[in-house]
Every structure is written in structure tokens, then in C-alpha cells.
Amino acid sequence: NAGVMQNPRHLVRRRGQEARLRCSPMKGHSHVYWYRQLPEEGLKFMVYLQKENIIDESGMPKERFSAEFPKEGPSILRIQQVVRGDSAAYFCASSPPVRGGEQYFGPGTRLTVT
Amino acid sequence: QKEVEQNSGPLSVPEGAIASLNCTYSDRGSQSFFWYRQYSGKSPELIMSIYSNGDKEDGRFTAQLNKASQYVSLLIRDSQPSDSATYLCAVFHGSSNTGKLIFGQGTTLQVKP
Numbered sequence: 001n002a003g004v005m006q007n008p009r010h011l012v013r014r015r016g017q018e019a020r021l022r023c024s025p026m027k028g029h030s031h032v033y034w035y036r037q038l039p040e041e042g043l044k045f046m047v048y049l050q051k052e053n054i055i056d057e058s059g060m061p062k063e064r065f066s067a068e069f070p071k072e073g074p075s076i077l078r079i080q081q082v083v084r085g086d087s088a089a090y091f092c093a094s095s096p097p098v099r100g101g102e103q104y105f106g107p108g109t110r111l112t113v114t
Numbered sequence: 115q116k117e118v119e120q121n122s123g124p125l126s127v128p129e130g131a132i133a134s135l136n137c138t139y140s141d142r143g144s145q146s147f148f149w150y151r152q153y154s155g156k157s158p159e160l161i162m163s164i165y166s167n168g169d170k171e172d173g174r175f176t177a178q179l180n181k182a183s184q185y186v187s188l189l190i191r192d193s194q195p196s197d198s199a200t201y202l203c204a205v206f207h208g209s210s211n212t213g214k215l216i217f218g219q220g221t222t223l224q225v226k227p
């Protein structure tokens with residue numbers, strides 16, 4: 001049973017470019033969460049999605065960041081016009097459709113903005 | 115006041131000892147509590163979940179929850195050098211329409227051979 005899959009594992013972008021991070025949840029999981037971990041900081045919630053719906057985006061920066069989880073295909077976190085401060089590890093987690101249930105994390109995408 | 119607080123450590127214990135990791139949270143409405151282990155450069159790995167007051171044991175790990183004191187702990191018995199990692203306490207907020215976990219800053223555990 002494959003776990004949460006994320007790609008790419010490492011992504012280097014120049015300032016002003018776009019970054020697209022992909023996440024496929026575990027089999028049987030319909031809830032996807034994105035978290036960001038900045039260097040020397042804790043893990044911070046960004047957005048919670050179900051298929052074709054954004055449920056909670058209270059942790060998303062107001063500008064340049066967007067997320068989607070289409071009916072078919074992986075969830076995508078998109079960062080437009082990246083800046084150096086966006087350099088971080090971005091983790092996706094998934095859970096079965098139970099509120100407050102266990103969330104399982106993918107390996108993460110390490111974004112470096114040069 | 116941070117929503118979820120942990121001592122950053124490092125907590126250093128000798129091999130074979132019991133490691134005790136503590137976490138407090140501020141929201142009395144919190145419903146679910148989790149401990150994750152994160153090795154340097156890796157992703158968080160779920161090791162324990164606890165939902166009701168009391169103790170929950172799984173192998174060498176015991177999670178303890180006291181909702182009245184808003185306190186969660188993790189005990190690791192017979193600590194091994196491979197347990198050296200950062201341990202993250204996470205709390206599910208409980209309000210409607212959110213599934214977010216609030217994480218503490220993590221406690222770094224060092225198990226010395």
C-alpha cells in the first residue's frame with residue numbers, strides 16, 4: 001500500500017518563477033493537507049482540501065499561493081513569483097474521511113529559491 | 115501564549131533509559147492528539163495518537179493525556195540511539211470545517227550509547 005507521494009522531492013527556482021508541487025494521497029484517503037516547515041521553525045498548516053473543494057485555507061498567504069485537488073489527479077500547491085522567503089520544506093499529508101483523524105505525511109518537497 | 119508548547123531540548127538520555135516528552139496546549143476544545151517523530155531532513159512520521167484521557171501504550175511508546183490539565187506526554191521506554199530525533203506534538207483544533215493540526219516546535223531527543 002503506497003504511502004503519500006510527493007514530487008518533485010527537490011525543486012530549485014529563481015526569484016520570480018513559478019513552483020508547482022504535487023501530492024497524491026494514500027489509497028483510500030480523500031482529505032489532503034499542505035504544511036510548510038521553514039528552516040528552524042515549526043510545521044505550519046497551510047490548506048485543507050477534499051476532492052474539488054478547498055475546505056480551509058486559513059494558513060495560506062493571501063497572495064501568490066494557491067492550491068487545488070481536482071476530481072482526477074494529484075493535489076497541486078502552486079506558488080507564483082517565488083521569493084527567497086518561500087524556500088522551505090513543503091509537506092503534504094492525507095487522512096481518511098474522519099474529522100480529527102490521523103494524518104500521514106509524504107516525503108516533502110524541498111523548495112530552494114535562488 | 116503559543117497554542118501548543120514543547121520544550122525544545124535537547125533532552126539527553128542514556129541508552130536503555132526512559133525518555134519523557136511533554137506538551138501543553140491552550141485550546142480546551144481540542145479533541146485529538148498526536149505524536150510525530152521527525153529525523154533530520156525527513157518528513158514527520160506518526161507514532162502515536164490519543165483521543166481520550168489516560169494512557170495508551172504501543173510497544174515501547176506510551177502516550178498520556180490529561181484534558182483537565184491540557185497536557186499530553188510521550189514516554190519512550192528502553193530508549194535506543196535510533197530514537198534520536200525531534201518529536202512533534204500535534205493537536206487537532208476541533209472547530210468545524212477545519213482539519214488542521216497545530217504543531218509544537220518539537221523536542222529534540224538525544225539517546226547516548
